[in-house]
Amino acid sequence: MSSAFLACTALALSAIAAFLASRWWIRGRAVMEAARVIAADAVERRYNLLEAIREGIYIVDAELRVTHVNDEAERLLRRTADEMIGLELDQLVDPLASELVPDIRAARRSGIPIERIHAFPALQTWVEVRILPAADETLISLEDVSAQTIAETQLHENAHSLQLVANNVDAILWTVGRDGRFSAISGGALSQLKLRSEDLVGQSCSTLVAEDVVRDVFTGRHVRVESAHGDHWLRHHVEPLADRDNNIVGAVGVSIDITELKRTQRQLFDAAHRDRLTELPNRFSLDQRLQEAVALAGREDKRLALLFLDLDRFKSINDTMGHGAGDEVLREVGARLQKCIRGGDFIARPGGDEFVILMSSIAGVKDIEILSQRLIRALAAPIQLDDREVYVGVSIGAAVFPEHGTDASALTAHADAAMYRAKGGGGSALAVYENAMHAEDAERFALEADLRSALQHGEIEVEYQPLVDLACNQMVGCEALARWRHPTRGTIMPDVFIPIAEQSATIVDIDRWVLRQACAAAATFRTIDPNFRIAVNLSARDLREPSLALTVGTTLSEYDIPPHALILEITETAALDDDVLPGMQRLRELGVHIAMDDFGIGYSSLARLKRLPITMLKIDRTFIRDVTEDESDRAIVTSIVNVAKAFGLRVVAEGIETEEQAVFVASLGCEDGQGYHYGKPQRFDVFTAALRSSRRPKLRLVERTA
Amino acid sequence: MMKERRDVLALDDPLRVARAAQRSAHYDAALGVLEGCEDWSEELAEKASLLKAETLGRRDPSEALAYLASVDDLFVSAEGRFGRDIECGRLQATVRDFTSAESYYADARVLAGAVPDGAHTMAYHDLRMRWLRRECDPDAPEVALAIAHPDPSIASAAYAYRGWLHAGNRDYDAHIADLVRAVSYAARDGDEAVDVATLATSIHALAQVAFETANAGGIAAARMASDALAWTPDVRVQQFATIRAFGWDAFMRGNPGRAQWAFKEARSIAPSTTWRIMGHLDRAYVARMSGNEFWALEELAQADALAFEMPWESSYGEERQVLVTLAVLHAPADAARAQRYAALYSRIGTESINPALAVHGDRRAHALARYAQGRIEQTLGRREAAVVALREAFEIFDTASFHFRAVLAATALAELTGEDRWRDAALAHAGSYPDCPLVAVAEHAGEREQAMPPQLSPVQRQIARALWNGVDLAELSSRFSRSLYRIQRQVDAVYAAFGVTTRTALHDEARTRGLA
Secondary structure (H helix, E strand, C coil): CCCCHHHHHHHHHHHHHHHCCHHHHHHHHHHHHHHHHHHHHHCCCCCEEEEECCEEEEEEECCCEEEEECCCHHHHHCCCCCCCCCCCCHCCCCCCHHHHHHCCCCCCCHCCCCEEEEEEEEHCEEEEEEEEEECECCCCCCEEEHHHHHHHHHHHHHHHHHHHHHHCCCCCEEEEEEEECEEEECCCCCHHHCCCCCHCCCHHHHCCCCCCHHHHCCCCCCEEEEEEEEEEEEEEEEEEEEEECCCEEEEEEEEEECHHHHHHHHHHHHHHEEEECCCEEEEHHHHHHHHHHHHHHHHCCCCCEEEEEEEEEHHHHHHHHHHHHHHHHHHHHHHHHHHCCCCCCEEEEEEEEEEEEECCCCCCCCHHHHHHHHHHHHHCCCCCEEEECCCCCCEEEEECCCCCCCHHHHHHHHHHHHHHHCCCCCCCEEEECCCCCCHHHHHHHHHHHHHHHHHCCEEEEEEEEEEEECCCCCEEEEEEEEEEEEECEEECCHHHHHHHHCCCCHHHHHHHHHHHHHHHHHHHHHHHHHEEEEEEEHHHHHCCCCHHHHHHHHHHCCCCCCCHHEEEEEEECCHHHHHHHHHHHHHHHHHCEEEEEEECCCCCHHHHHCCCCCCCEEECCCHHHCCCHHHHHHHHHHHHHEEEHHCCCEECCCCCCCHHHHHHHHCCCCCCCEEECCCCCHHHHHHHHHHHHHCHHHHHCCCCCE | CHHHHHHHHHHHHHHHHHHHHHCCHHHHHHHHHCCCHCCCCCCHHHHHHHHHHHHHHCCHHHHHHHHHHHHHCCCCCHHHHHHHHHHHHHHHCCCCCCCHHHHHHHHHHHEEEEEEHHHHHHHHHHHHHHHHHHCCCCHHHHHHHHCCCCCCEEEEHHHHHHHHHHHCCCCCHHHHHHHHHHHHHHHHHCCCCCCHHHHHEEEEEHHHHHHHHHCCCHHHHHHHHHHHHCCCHHHHHHHHHHHHHHHHHHCCCCCCCHHHHHHHHHHHHHCHHHHHHHHHHHHHHHHHHHCCCCHHHHHHHHHHHHHHHHCCCCHHHHHHHHHHHHHHHHHCCHHHHHHHHHHHHHCCCCCCCCHHHHHCHHHHHHHHHHHHHHHHHHHCHHHHHHHHHHHHHHHHHHHHCCCCHHHHHHHHHHHHCCCHHHHHHHHHCCCCCCCCCCHHHHHHHCCCCHHHHCCCCCCHHHHHHHHHCCCCCHHHHHHCCHHHHHHHHHHHHHHHHHHHCCCCHHHHHHHCCCCC
């Protein structure tokens, strides 16, 4: 047994005594380990005590000469024991050796241990140094605390970065303990929720997020959940907070204010599913609902009824009192009808002055009659419009599942047919579908028949409405609109006769005729303005004609009009089916523009919009009318413009009636505008004259007036 | 005893208080007392404003000259006018306008006979002019007269000036002897307090020259004077430089631990960021030379962090001194960074590198600048230019017995040329210091030590060399008096440091690095 070993053991024992004596010095594990080793050492005397201690240890004698060094100290001082033993400490040039000499002297003088952290920040190394003086020797222990220090620093830095993010992105960062109470909470969104961090710490997390969510996270799951907080919406991402041994000690969450996102989502959803005017579901929703209802009724062996409602005398209100009055009537009607329907029934406004009611479960036709009576009565009362009252009636056509049809399209067709019969009877009446009802709908068929000969008789005319570039406020094109000068019924607008024409192949003939007329006119317009463009409406049926592209191409070259000067407008409904895509694609390949007409009122799916080969979007007039006052309309127009921009589409605002609207929609990002503000549809000769005068140089005008 | 009492009682005499403050290098205190002294009673105002000018001149000679011009009509008595002319002459000489200085001194010479100690004072200023004009005649009559000045502050300064005259004659031992005499006033008990700034300058000069020339007696005298002196913030630059010199002396005498404490202490009072960087660089150098590359890199990194804050636009010597040291210390481990510092050095000018020596027009200052330039050229890979500059520097250091600098220059030359004569020269100069750690460095100069992995200890480096020279383990064991087991551990460490696993691979790697 060497004397060095004895000295070492004695010193270690005195060191441990001092360990215990000074509480702040204690490192439980090291003491336990040392104690255990001493016990073992009593049996196995050859054990090198110092090697068993986790810390680096070296010992210097009274002359500060190194006498013992353990493995960890060799590592920390990057020297072997052989190189160090016997050296005077100030020859052992190291912050953990020679630099400690003044401290060691001080500790020896006072007999009080010294503890300090020695930092090598640039090298990411931190060592905790303890100087423990004993009788004739001094023990220096070195503990590499780099890992903890780096972790703490990183934690601090991360917390700082997170704080920076939280304060600037409308988010809240928080942690909760296992008791479900906030241990920390901060972030820029707190003030928006009128919350204060100091009020929340120590309080239940339920102020922000349900306790169940946090309990769920404590099982180790990562949870994403949204919640309403007053009129704010928050999205929470919550994760377990684990300690070094992977025990879950709490949860950490970030709550992001998504109120704005929610609002936009809602608006886009509504734009897709709701009629803006009456706030009733639109055609898209109706189709969905009808499909579901039919499927469900089929499965559950129930009966359901589909009611088509068409307003009587509505057209005259629209024509005589303007669209504003018409819209007001539609809103009021929608509201009244909605009050009449039974719980579980579904009402929609697919377009125009049509409403549709789906009675989800009926016992028999009796139920239809009861509801119809209520509806007719509800509309019998006059509708107050500013300073006058108007009266509208309603014609109702009904078809019953499964008797009148077992699929949505059959039911729709039959309810529609029944409605025409009810209307034919003078209005304000119900007609339930009967087989062969189509043939009995005399008026409709007469109109259809008239329409077929209208082209030959030269009753279809084309009028032109200006299309204006909002940036320079100059007319850059026009839209060709068909008019039917009926010999006995007067002028019939396209929204009446086009749907009828679409029922037969007549629409194709009409549209081709309009296209030729428009191109002929455009040739004239382009002599006045070589960049003039012309827009022509197409129907879904046109798009299904394989020869469409050929017809368009031939017509364009016949009148020497470049393809890019032609805009073909199709409605959202027309673009609904996939089978129109090839037709549209061929038109695009030709180089003509394709615009989506009346965008926003009917069906609209962003995903679908993306798939369509369109180049322009015409925002429906109903959004433009109140755009200067109505915030939601503004939001819709903004959303549509943003979507259009994202897809690289040019945006046209329809129905501009005032300068204010024009300036406003231009500020929202619409490039082109159309509407009465710029001119109503005009016959060819009138329009040509107007166009010519608008292009006359100002100088000439001065000469002539002079 | 009576006199001391009178001094204490006289504390209410503002002129005495101000003079005491100025002498003890508390300039703000002195100027505070002298505030508005121009309006004091006639005789007092004359003396006080002269004292004020002297105090201002300690910080900015131009400001003092401007002040004297503004209070010119206060000097009416012969003593007052003499004092004014002497001070104006001194200040003009300080700003190197010797013609104006001589003209003031000519006026003063006329009055010298009419004022107490006038002849001594005149002689002292003649001595100073002699030094400024590089007329190195230490035996000129006014020199002895100046040294005999009754004012111990002036006598001390006169010894220092005579020392510089000796240095100009390359009589370096006489230089140190006079500096020792000059600083001896620090520990002297006398009637009148000796000017702290004068002593601080002499102590700094003595410490530096004594260390450079390995003059143990000079260092001991400087240390004694330094301990006796009451240093103040107004003489911090000198104090910093003095402690640094003591640190270098400790290092060269084989006590690197003590050197590191000294550098740490110096850094704690560093008068500027530049000098704080130098504090880190001193420690980095000593750590590296003591085989603790880890520590060296830490200090270097901290120096880099401070260097990052510097605008590096002044052309003061101290900035260039720091830049060249940064370049030299980075060169082995980070050549790109070293070159950036070298480029910066070249950009801000290549004037004198040591302000203290440069002021005295000492050719050793020129050598320091050439040495710095040589190291910069070396860093930038311009070998020929480096060798020319370093040879010139070495020759001056060699003849001036600036042993420390001579070791550095010769070692660099050995590295650049691989010539044995430079290694021998380096060893010869290193031998001037007992236990000089640079002996080991000089021995291996030219071995491209920087190609050695920095984590290897000096012993591991020796083992590495032995390994590729074919020495077997058993012989290593006996040669290094270590067990075979210990030796094997060292060999493993060497292999790991070179990134190899066999002796053949080690040999190839050493060859690649130009070590074998």
